[in-house]
Amino acid sequence: MELVKQARARVARLDLSAAQAAVADGQAHAAHALWNLLHEYFTFRQGRFASLKECDTAIRQARHEIDWLARLPAQAAQAVLKTYRQAWANFFNPDHPAQRPTFKGRFHTRMAVDVPQARDLRIQRINRRWGEANLPKVGRVRFRWTKDLPGVTRGGPQGRITGARLVKDAFGWSIVFRTETLVPALQQAHPGPAVGIDRGVNVALALSDGTTREHKPWLSRGEREHLRRLEKKSARQRATRPPGRPASHRLARTYAQIGRVRAIAKRRALDWQHQTTTELADTFSLIVVEDLKIPNMVRSAKGTIEAPGRNVAQKAGLNRSISGEAWGRGVTLMEYKSADRGGNVVKVPAAGTSQTCHRCGHRDPAARQGIRFACTNPDCGWVGHADINAAINVENAAGTAVSGRGDLAVRRSVKRQPPRAA
Known part of the structure; x- marks a missing residue:
């Protein structure tokens, strides 16, 4: 039977301590700042775009000169450069709907960090519900085991893990495993209507x-009322904030509650x-x-x-x-x-x-x-x-x-x- 490669993602919730979450937050902020620095360096040249070699040299130099930029692992920094170059390639592709790459805002950008090399993860299943993996500069972390990973579980699907990506949402950090699974090749078309x-x-x-x-409303009546009250509360807190001042801790907490709902x-x-x-x-x-x-x-x-x-x-x-x-x-x-x-x-x-x-x-x-x-x-x-x-x-x-x-x-x-x- 012929086997073909199938690329898929496996998402799992991370169980991080407060110290580990702070390290992951710092890496995500450094990655988003590196994107902005890279965009400025790449575009504000004298009549031309910077080459890939020039960008790589600039990143290496910046990681030695800027302390907080060194929080980001070297492989993750190279992944930012790769993603940035791909964004320009998509923009210049006439068949791709991507817009011109631009600067990323601090509060309106999804926090994420790449782990390009799968060999650094050293994934291990510790019991029925939990697994462990290594994250660069974060350490050994636990994640929820919801589905078997190819190449890790004995008797599980054939294939391998090619990398991972850390992503943060309103409920905390998750890890997205990039997998390559071997599946039987399709021999005939779908017989349905x-x-x-x-x-x-x-x-x-x-x-x-x-x-x-059809589906029911995504939120119950009580949850919709709770969201409405939180949005009114945030409006009152914004009204008392002086123009140009950053959001207070109370307003940030209200925003976090709205985000969770x-x-x-x-x-x-x-x-x-x-x-x-x-x-x-x-x-x-x-x-x-x-x-x-x-x-x-x-x-x-x-x-x-x-x-x-x-x-x-x-x-x-x-x-x-x-x-x-x-x-x-x-x-x-x-x-x-x-x-x-x-x-x-x-x-x-x-x-x-x-x-x-x-x-x-x-x-x-x-x-x-x-x-x-x-x-x-x-x-x-x-x-x-x-x-x-x-x-x-x-x-x-x-x-x-x-x-x-x-x-x-x-x-x-x-x-x-x-x-x-x-």
Whole structure:
């Protein structure tokens, strides 16, 4: 049986002492400061960008001259340089959506530290729930053992760990293991049917087979009220702060409490997305979605002083709802899960899918009224769920795909299918 390499990530919660957490915080701040220093050195040259060799020499010199920069391990510093150079490569790639690299803010940047070399980790399982690993300049740390790691567990999956990354969120530090697992190569395509999916706010996912995938609010009523009170509290604390002064310890503590509540909502959303996308990838061979320009959809409606926007508060609420659904992340999950199972994810143009009747093809913006779609063509008159109608149009538009992922890891064209009736 032919085996192929499959790159995946394994996330585990770290159990750090206060001293170890302080060291990790210092490394993360040093890494983000190194990025800013590197960006200044790389861009503010006399008419040219600095070369890779010049950047590497500058980093080595700075680590000897700046005490706090030496907190960052040498391999982690080289990883910052590699990531920075890759950011410029993505920016100059016309097919990549990356923006021009810029400076990173202290309070709006995710704290992270790379551990590029797996041999430094020396991972060991100590019992059923806990494992241990070495972190440079942090020491021996414990992490929650939730899934077997390739090359570590006896009798576990074949493969190896290629590196790791420390990431901090509202609940503390986690370690993300980069793994390379050997899995059997796919011998045939997915045997399941095709489906079109319409993503929305009122109905999370509407499928062309007439079913929907919905979820409860990410936060309970009590948690939403708790978040509202914390946000009002932070507003009062900000009002008493003199302009230009840093945040007080009380305000920072309130921000931390708000971050934990929002992190709970994000965890629940991610868990629901993982379960739902796994079920869809197991069931369907072809998943067709709209090619939505999400950054354009969540832009503010404030406008300018000369041309102020309209319905700004309503648009802000809609933007929050769209961001809370994380449509882009859901498609990313479906893409790699479908590819693992021999399926395919295709994106099609989104124009007109919610205003067109799937039965007769008549297009009228007035036909959609909330979640109800009533065709205005007197010869048709179809009435039904608006999101289901849009999902059928999405599936029927598969012949005009703008991109495709999967199908035994090889992109393939999709033939136009005849219109489906509900």
